[in-house]
Amino acid sequence: MADQVKTIGVLTSGGDAPGMNAAIRAVVRTAIARGLKVKGIERGYMGLLHEDIKDMQTRDVSDIIQKGGTILGTARCPEFAKLEVQQKGADICRKHGIDGLVVIGGDGSYRGAQALARLGINAVGLPGTIDLDISCTDYTIGFDTAVNTAMEAIDKVRDTSSSHERCSIIEVMGRNAGYIALWCGIANGAEDILIPEEYDYNEQTIINHIIAKRKIGKKHHIIINAEGIGHSNSMAKRIEAATGMETRATILGHMQRGGSPTCKDRYYASVMGAYAVDLLIQGKTKRVVAYKAGEFVDFDIEEALAMQKEIPAYSLEVSKLLSL
């Protein structure tokens, strides 16, 4: 049996997400409570390569559970996809005595963790992304806060849209994934939801929809557009020209990534952080923590990365029914 892990490193990587701090806090405190040492690695794989590594004690994670962002910082480090760079990362872990690593991030970050695990560093991934686009899990850290932030912002736009009898295109985050758009589309009662997974780029359908809704007395027309489709400003101009309905675009942008995490994000991130440490203590490596069918579970990273996730077709159908 492998030697028991003695020192756990923790890093956040890729786009930040509210709840990452709760996960860091849980990793640090669970590890210390179980008699291990913890090292915080700043700015993801970039900080690992620069050896921006510090010892962490229980008090270092005081007063952070309610804070958005990540106290460790995060970064994108494209060179970490190269084998020689990954080898350097693994050597640095060894140099600092890090024999277990918790990586909090999305699919890309999991690939880095997978590479380090292959090079002998026990590694576990936690799903940290506002996009909900990790196939093996029904929940990702930050999604709940992000959709609630977006939902509140869209409610505000809707007020003014109704007063002025306008069409509003509201762009939400999600470069490759339409989960934020879908959830807000339903929660905000949008007339149209455009998501990268299914949009056919036929604007005439939207235009016809607006004209039809106006005829039955709708005062506004809310379109939730996912970032992956984008072009909200030019779309607004074309829609206004074609329908005669004043149209404005609002791009919510990075405000969706910030702010104090919801109770759900704090709770799930805390349990997942502890779970990751316990996996490492059990001698498990190359695993990712997930929430599936009402339970916290774990999968092999490779298996998790090979899984596919689809936008729920029934929810999409419902979104269309309810915009009548």
Ligand code: ADP
């Ligand atoms: P996310 O983790 O949210 O999916 P990215 O795709 O930007 O975000 O990935 C975050 C980081 O993970 C990258 O900047 C890089 O450091 C690392 N990463 C991404 N892809 C790979 C890969 N194929 N191999 C090793 N590391 C990777």
Ligand code: F6P
């Ligand atoms: O992955 C989270 C996310 O917010 C995506 O929705 C978005 O496409 C991307 O990150 C934006 O990244 P950046 O912070 O580099 O603009």
